[in-house]
């Protein structure tokens with residue numbers, strides 16, 4: 001998957017949802033950590049949309065225990081043709097042993113999104129820049145999801161997004177929570193290359209997500225001219 005232009009990922013724990021996402025999404029984010037039998041589901045997948053495989057670890061807001069089986073499952077996912085990208089947490093690379101997953105995915109033709117989440121706050125601007133820098137260095141896309149308490153938090157996230165994008169890094173950013181919701185629509189204008197929305201609105205995978213059709217419409221409407229994020 002090339003993340004040169006904006007990718008709208010429909011997040012789900014059930015790959016059978018894929019037909020419902022086709023009209024609006026560019027990819028499916030398969031939340032393996034929230035699925036019953038994720039590897040079986042991947043084998044049975046015959047959908048059209050490419051898959052981003054995420055197996056989010058518990059300490060980063062997911063359901064997957066921090067065991068070797070988690071990173072091994074990500075590797076197995078990367079072997080599938082339909083899996084065009086996997087998502088690995090920055091912390092698991094820096095503090096754990098997940099660096100091998102990045103190499104394994106690349107060897108199997110999958111891109112890597114290196115992600116970092118703050119479920120409590122929006123860090124100060126220098127920290128935002130540092131996190132994005134590090135994530136982009138380790139992955140094909142560096143992703144930063146923070147929690148906004150005020151619209152000023154969103155402004156700082158957008159500024160960091162813009163700076164990374166202008167500096168040539170490929171990044172994806174979003175501010176979680178109510179105050180941050182609009183960031184999901186506007187961040188693509190500042191260089192964010194991935195947006196997430198649930199296939200089923202009742203099964204949001206993060207606070208403040210728009211439903212899929214709404215995010216697609218907002219991003220498309222806000223995109224200005226050729227090459228804009230919704231193109």
Ligand SMILES: O=C1C[C@@](O)(C(=O)O)C[C@@H](O)[C@@H]1O
Nearest residue numbers: 011054145174176196205206
């Ligand atoms: O990392 C992200 C971003 C996200 O947390 C969001 O805020 O939309 C949703 C997750 O499913 C995804 O893995």
